[in-house]
Amino acid sequence: MKKKQAVNELLEWAKYILGGIMVAFIFNNTVIVNANVISGSMESTIMTDSRVIGSRLTYAVSEPERFDIIVFKFPDDESKEPYVKRIIGLPNEKVEIIDGKVYINDSSVPLDDSFINERTTGNYGPFFVPDDSYFVLGDNRNHSFDSKDWMNKYVSKEKILGKVVIEYFPEFKLLH
Numbered sequence: 001m002k003k004k005q006a007v008n009e010l011l012e013w014a015k016y017i018l019g020g021i022m023v024a025f026i027f028n029n030t031v032i033v034n035a036n037v038i039s040g041s042m043e044s045t046i047m048t049d050s051r052v053i054g055s056r057l058t059y060a061v062s063e064p065e066r067f068d069i070i071v072f073k074f075p076d077d078e079s080k081e082p083y084v085k086r087i088i089g090l091p092n093e094k095v096e097i098i099d100g101k102v103y104i105n106d107s108s109v110p111l112d113d114s115f116i117n118e119r120t121t122g123n124y125g126p127f128f129v130p131d132d133s134y135f136v137l138g139d140n141r142n143h144s145f146d147s148k149d150w151m152n153k154y155v156s157k158e159k160i161l162g163k164v165v166i167e168y169f170p171e172f173k174l175l176h
Contacts, residue, residue, distance in 0.1 A: 025146070029055055033162040035071045035082045038159040041138030041145065042084055044117055051169035052084060052161025064134060064157065066090055067115075069175055072136075075152035082161055085146050088113075089127065089135030096125035097148065102137075116141060124148040132157045 025166070033054040040048045054071040064070065070089045074080045088102060088111070089095035096103045100119030101110035120141040127147070129135050133154035138144025147153050167173045 033071050033082070034159075035084055035164075037084050038081065039138075039145075040143050041140050042069070043143075045086075045115060045139045046084065046164075046167055046175070047170075049170070050167050052164045052175070053166045053168060054164045056162045058163040058165075059157070060162060064090075064160060064163070070134075070136070070155070071160065071161045071164060073159040075155055075159065076150050078149045078159070084164060085136035085138050085144070085155075087134045088127045088137045088147075090149075091131050091133060091150055093129050093135075094125075095127045095129060095135045096123075096124050100141075115139060118142055118147075127153055131153055134160075150161040 031129045033056055035054065037046050037048065037050045038053060045053060052071070064087055066087055066089075069084065070087060071082045072082050087125050089104065094105050098118050100121055102113060102120075103110055116139050118141060120137075125148070127135055133156045135147045135153065136155055137146045137148065147155070164175050167175055
Protein backbone atom coordinates (compact mmCIF):
# COMPACT_ATOMS: atom_id res chain seq x y z
CA MET A 1 0.00 0.00 0.00
CA LYS A 2 2.80 2.46 0.84
CA LYS A 3 4.57 1.74 -2.46
CA LYS A 4 1.37 2.55 -4.39
CA GLN A 5 0.99 5.85 -2.47
CA ALA A 6 4.60 6.78 -3.24
CA VAL A 7 4.13 6.04 -6.95
CA ASN A 8 0.90 8.07 -7.02
CA GLU A 9 2.62 10.98 -5.29
CA LEU A 10 5.53 10.84 -7.75
CA LEU A 11 3.07 10.83 -10.66
CA GLU A 12 1.29 13.87 -9.19
CA TRP A 13 4.60 15.73 -8.83
CA ALA A 14 5.59 14.74 -12.38
CA LYS A 15 2.31 16.18 -13.73
CA TYR A 16 2.93 19.52 -12.00
CA ILE A 17 6.57 19.70 -13.09
CA LEU A 18 5.77 18.82 -16.71
CA GLY A 19 2.84 21.24 -16.68
CA GLY A 20 5.11 24.01 -15.40
CA ILE A 21 7.71 23.26 -18.08
CA MET A 22 5.03 23.34 -20.79
CA VAL A 23 3.62 26.66 -19.53
CA ALA A 24 7.13 28.18 -19.39
CA PHE A 25 7.90 26.92 -22.92
CA ILE A 26 4.66 28.31 -24.35
CA PHE A 27 5.10 31.63 -22.47
CA ASN A 28 8.70 31.98 -23.71
CA ASN A 29 7.69 31.29 -27.32
CA THR A 30 4.51 33.38 -27.53
CA VAL A 31 4.67 36.18 -24.94
CA ILE A 32 8.33 37.03 -24.25
CA VAL A 33 11.73 36.70 -25.88
CA ASN A 34 14.88 36.37 -23.84
CA ALA A 35 18.16 37.70 -25.29
CA ASN A 36 21.78 38.06 -24.27
CA VAL A 37 23.57 41.25 -25.34
CA ILE A 38 26.96 39.77 -26.25
CA SER A 39 28.72 42.91 -27.48
CA GLY A 40 29.23 46.50 -26.42
CA SER A 41 27.10 47.82 -29.29
CA MET A 42 24.30 49.09 -27.02
CA GLU A 43 26.49 50.59 -24.26
CA SER A 44 25.78 52.58 -22.17
CA THR A 45 22.05 51.87 -22.43
CA ILE A 46 22.58 48.09 -22.14
CA MET A 47 25.99 46.82 -21.09
CA THR A 48 27.90 43.84 -22.54
CA ASP A 49 26.72 40.44 -21.21
CA SER A 50 23.40 41.83 -20.01
CA ARG A 51 20.24 39.77 -20.28
CA VAL A 52 17.06 41.39 -21.54
CA ILE A 53 13.43 40.42 -22.00
CA GLY A 54 11.40 41.61 -24.95
CA SER A 55 7.65 41.57 -25.41
CA ARG A 56 6.55 39.48 -28.40
CA LEU A 57 3.03 40.92 -28.11
CA THR A 58 3.86 44.64 -28.44
CA TYR A 59 4.00 44.62 -32.23
CA ALA A 60 0.91 42.47 -32.55
CA VAL A 61 -1.10 45.51 -31.44
CA SER A 62 1.09 48.42 -32.58
CA GLU A 63 3.79 49.29 -35.08
CA PRO A 64 7.47 49.60 -34.18
CA GLU A 65 8.47 53.20 -33.50
CA ARG A 66 11.65 55.20 -33.85
CA PHE A 67 13.97 54.67 -30.86
CA ASP A 68 12.36 51.36 -29.81
CA ILE A 69 15.02 48.85 -28.74
CA ILE A 70 14.26 45.54 -30.43
CA VAL A 71 15.35 41.90 -30.43
CA PHE A 72 15.51 40.49 -33.96
CA LYS A 73 16.96 37.85 -36.23
CA PHE A 74 20.21 39.06 -37.81
CA PRO A 75 19.41 39.77 -41.50
CA ASP A 76 22.74 38.40 -42.82
CA ASP A 77 22.61 35.12 -40.85
CA GLU A 78 19.43 34.14 -39.03
CA SER A 79 21.17 31.19 -37.37
CA LYS A 80 23.11 33.58 -35.10
CA GLU A 81 21.89 34.58 -31.64
CA PRO A 82 19.26 37.33 -31.82
CA TYR A 83 20.60 40.89 -32.07
CA VAL A 84 19.54 43.87 -29.96
CA LYS A 85 19.60 47.37 -31.52
CA ARG A 86 17.60 50.60 -31.64
CA ILE A 87 15.21 51.49 -34.48
CA ILE A 88 16.36 54.67 -36.23
CA GLY A 89 14.77 54.56 -39.69
CA LEU A 90 11.12 53.67 -40.34
CA PRO A 91 9.55 52.19 -43.49
CA ASN A 92 9.84 54.41 -46.58
CA GLU A 93 12.29 56.82 -44.95
CA LYS A 94 15.64 58.01 -46.22
CA VAL A 95 18.40 57.75 -43.59
CA GLU A 96 21.80 59.44 -43.91
CA ILE A 97 24.66 59.78 -41.49
CA ILE A 98 26.67 62.94 -42.24
CA ASP A 99 29.58 63.95 -40.03
CA GLY A 100 28.31 61.53 -37.39
CA LYS A 101 24.79 62.98 -37.27
CA VAL A 102 21.69 61.09 -38.43
CA TYR A 103 19.31 62.81 -40.83
CA ILE A 104 15.87 61.54 -41.84
CA ASN A 105 14.25 62.43 -45.19
CA ASP A 106 16.64 65.27 -46.07
CA SER A 107 15.77 67.21 -42.91
CA SER A 108 18.20 69.99 -42.10
CA VAL A 109 17.85 69.11 -38.41
CA PRO A 110 19.69 66.01 -37.21
CA LEU A 111 17.87 63.32 -35.25
CA ASP A 112 17.94 63.90 -31.49
CA ASP A 113 20.07 60.99 -30.37
CA SER A 114 21.23 62.52 -27.11
CA PHE A 115 21.06 59.04 -25.52
CA ILE A 116 24.35 58.06 -27.20
CA ASN A 117 27.75 58.80 -25.67
CA GLU A 118 29.72 59.15 -28.89
CA ARG A 119 28.68 60.13 -32.40
CA THR A 120 29.39 57.91 -35.36
CA THR A 121 32.57 58.81 -37.16
CA GLY A 122 32.18 59.19 -40.89
CA ASN A 123 29.42 59.40 -43.45
CA TYR A 124 27.02 56.61 -44.43
CA GLY A 125 24.14 56.34 -46.84
CA PRO A 126 21.81 57.40 -48.10
CA PHE A 127 19.76 54.35 -47.11
CA PHE A 128 16.19 53.98 -48.38
CA VAL A 129 14.20 51.86 -45.93
CA PRO A 130 11.78 49.50 -47.72
CA ASP A 131 8.14 48.85 -46.76
CA ASP A 132 7.79 46.73 -43.59
CA SER A 133 11.47 47.18 -42.73
CA TYR A 134 13.57 49.17 -40.28
CA PHE A 135 17.06 50.70 -40.15
CA VAL A 136 18.71 49.97 -36.80
CA LEU A 137 21.82 51.25 -35.04
CA GLY A 138 23.54 50.42 -31.78
CA ASP A 139 23.79 53.14 -29.14
CA ASN A 140 27.58 52.71 -29.07
CA ARG A 141 27.76 53.75 -32.72
CA ASN A 142 31.51 53.46 -33.32
CA HIS A 143 31.59 49.96 -31.83
CA SER A 144 28.37 48.59 -33.30
CA PHE A 145 27.96 46.25 -36.23
CA ASP A 146 24.55 47.37 -37.45
CA SER A 147 22.44 48.42 -40.47
CA LYS A 148 25.09 50.80 -41.78
CA ASP A 149 27.55 47.86 -42.01
CA TRP A 150 25.46 44.81 -42.96
CA MET A 151 25.11 43.29 -46.39
CA ASN A 152 21.29 43.17 -45.87
CA LYS A 153 20.81 46.64 -44.39
CA TYR A 154 17.27 46.40 -43.04
CA VAL A 155 15.35 44.38 -40.46
CA SER A 156 11.99 43.28 -41.84
CA LYS A 157 9.06 43.47 -39.44
CA GLU A 158 8.59 39.70 -39.63
CA LYS A 159 12.15 39.21 -38.27
CA ILE A 160 11.51 41.35 -35.17
CA LEU A 161 11.10 39.02 -32.21
CA GLY A 162 10.05 41.64 -29.67
CA LYS A 163 10.44 45.07 -28.11
CA VAL A 164 12.97 45.14 -25.28
CA VAL A 165 11.23 46.15 -22.06
CA ILE A 166 13.43 44.90 -19.20
CA GLU A 167 17.07 44.33 -18.46
CA TYR A 168 17.19 41.75 -15.67
CA PHE A 169 20.87 40.83 -15.41
CA PRO A 170 23.32 41.97 -14.09
CA GLU A 171 20.95 44.66 -12.84
CA PHE A 172 17.22 45.14 -13.12
CA LYS A 173 15.97 48.16 -15.05
CA LEU A 174 13.02 49.06 -17.24
CA LEU A 175 13.88 50.11 -20.78
CA HIS A 176 11.61 52.22 -22.98
